[in-house]
Amino acid sequence: MNLNKKKKQAYTFFQNRQLQEARKLYTEITRKAPKDADAWFFLSIIHGQMGTLPEAEHCCRQTLALQPNAHAAWDNLGLALMMQGRANEAAPCFQKSIQINPRNEKAYAKLGNLLREQGHPVDARKHFNKALEINPNYAEAHNNLGNLLQEQCKFKEALEHYQTAARLVPNYIEAHFNIGTIQQSLGNYESAIEHYHEAHRLRPEFSAPIAGVANIYEKQGEFEAAYKELEPLLKLPVPPSNAAITFANFAKHLDKKDQAINSLNKALSNNQNPPTQIQDMHYALGDLHNANKTYDQAFEHYQKGNQLRPFNFDINIHHAQFEAIKQTFSAENIANIATSPEQNEQAVFILGMPRSGTSLVEQILSAHSQLYGAGELEYMGEILNSLPQRFSHPQGYPGVMSKLSSEDLGQLATEYLGRLNALAPGTPRISDKMPHNFLSLGLISRMLPKAKIIHCKRDPIDTCLSIYFHNFNANHPYANNQKNLATYYHSYVDLMQHWLKVLDIPILEVEYEQLVQDQENQSQRLIEFCGLEWDEKCLQFHKQKRTVTTPSYDQVRQPMYTSSMQRWKRYEKHIPELIAELSK
Template identity: 40%
Template sequence: YTEEPPELAAILAELRDPDHGSRGMAALHHAAGKVLNDTRRYKEAIDHFKKGNQAAGHKFDLESYRRWVDATIETFTPELVASRAVYGNPSEVPVFIVGMPRSGTTLTEQICASHPDVHGAGELSKLRRIASGIGIGNRFDANISESLATITGDLAGALAEEHLAYLRERAPDALRIVDKMPHNFELIGLIGILFPNARIIHCRRDAIDNCVSCFVLQFNEAHGYSADLETLGLYYREYDRLMRHWDKVFPGRIFENRYETLIENQEEQSRRLIDYLGLPWDDACLRFFDRDGSVNTYSRWQVRQPIYKSSVKRWKNYESEIQPLIDALGDLAEV
């Protein structure tokens, strides 16, 4: 039996106060869940995480999202992307790190950005703004084929140039500039048109671990899919379906970076990453946690530490409480 942390009593007392709005209740439940998780009281912890997500009340229209994924797969065929790739900018500067949130994107960026020729720009919203400007940025609007038809060679060239200038402002001399906005996995077709030589690193993690890691965080409305275990599992299947499509459209071009491989073989996998970027190896990439770079995500504390293995198969702590997630993931759940 571990001693009751003093902050837990304070949080639980606050939860009995009816004057906290739904946001306040959500934050308190998540705080209680974190303290209970840290003291290994997992059943109570997940109960608070569930209540926190319910209090936040985030909703997600999974059916509309599914239709959007269908439309994206139908529209961005290998033929279409190949015919449009001549429109883009041949620069090798842009690097996109994509994947589900909590899949190792921050860690991957930190390793790459420790290289003297690489600048880690963090999570940039620019690509989504460009996509929205040409009518393909709304992940609930399946009418993307008409919008895509309007992209002429001149427009694609101008958009790529604008995006490159935006990156260059951040690091005029860097050979590679990394954008680690995870949900750019939805826009890989656009990346392929604008930047046919861009590097795309796809961070993948054990599906159950990845989803549990999302569920226990207090995300905002944009991540509404993560507020319910079943919805989260079904959303993950859509993400996986779309990534499998991009691998067919861009065979051999997307580097899949498995979180567990990176944890197990840090140097070997880091060397592969830097090699994929087309750069010579630098030992600084092994000491990524010494960097002072800006990290403005939930992983802020973790990337200041050397690599730790405690997050692998962490979901087992919650196994009895997360069956709806495991069922929804289906064959993607490595039980």
């Protein structure tokens, strides 16, 4: 077969996704014609799709040595470097591609993805928006923007972009998978499973959808069903990382912790794992070793997981944000801020630091027949994000508060309550347990003056250590560093003390340690604060069928226990910086 026929045959294999055959032929072509840039280019794509990333990188460099202005080759080189965890080398490749072709939407989208993974969400979104400005029908940019929005917990907006991507490219596997993850986050499990199955149908070797289905079963407490989904994947010589991670989440319920540790260690041996999955596996191993009481090994994995998180915590921006809130709602200024006429008492806000007992409090409350636990709602965050455009105030919250009239605040209250009531129409009380609503208490107090506020408190070291041990997203940039954690915690305490001094909205403080040691009295205190009659079911909160999707979902399925108190002492030798900073 002459060279041209080989190239045609190789391209046919490539189009038909017969990657092994295409790789073999293109490799032969590059050996016989080492200056054939097209052959090197297609070989780079094939290696990238097969996951042989060093070879993909080599082929891209060969292409560019022959054609330095081949912008698509710069794109592919950047992608190969990025997937090898070499983000700093990848960024200039995408920038070079844009320099060569300023209308290259693919380079903008890929650079946006890199910036997202590096923890620069604002810049990432600018690049995704630019890609979609160039080509509104670019499905990959919609999908990648959806990923960014999902990380920011803007689930409905993310879902719109994923659905657009799937509509533009009906066989877009990643879009169907991502729709599944969003629908799962929103509690729409039937739709989630439908899209997971569609993604798996389109690519049977794609393990993530199966892990997604298993995760839904796990969240519902159906551990045997979850294991049955994963078992074929776990039996592979090197299990897929997503299957091993999902298994780790429920292995203790089946007395399979050691098997889960073994599966994760095998999965870690795959040097093609992206950094985010390596990070997830270290957190999962930390949890398993913690459950096995091998605390030194647990901390080693938690620390590795945190070191892999590319969060950027700007302490100056942080302090400025908290100070602006306190100044806006100072004792002198607060009298000049309008108040909504809304007198509805339906909303119950459960807030505080993450990992402070908010899920436990909501689970107790939601056992009451007159209270619906809605979980961590994004509604207040969405209202805050809408303020600059809605009221023509570039700074938004808290600066916009001086511009809001009583009618404006009433409109915001009506909007919030409408969405809240739609979750459980006619229910006397509905709880919103988004922990960081403590930042918005000033607005809440003026928007919903009859709302009930439950502030959850827990031992500072236990709280911060629990955050450090949890794989939080980029909305918590303080979470991966002990000193930053302490800084954020001090600011939170200071702000809550400020609210208690200046706000006239009812705030009940509940200490986790008192709650777990004196369950009945503290539970009665909670119910009384919400203006409800006592219900004995609140003492059996763990027997509810309600699905909990927050990090504490497993704990609230169990009866009250005290083993999380003073947990930090098991790790005391590993956290001297955290202890010292919190004691200041």
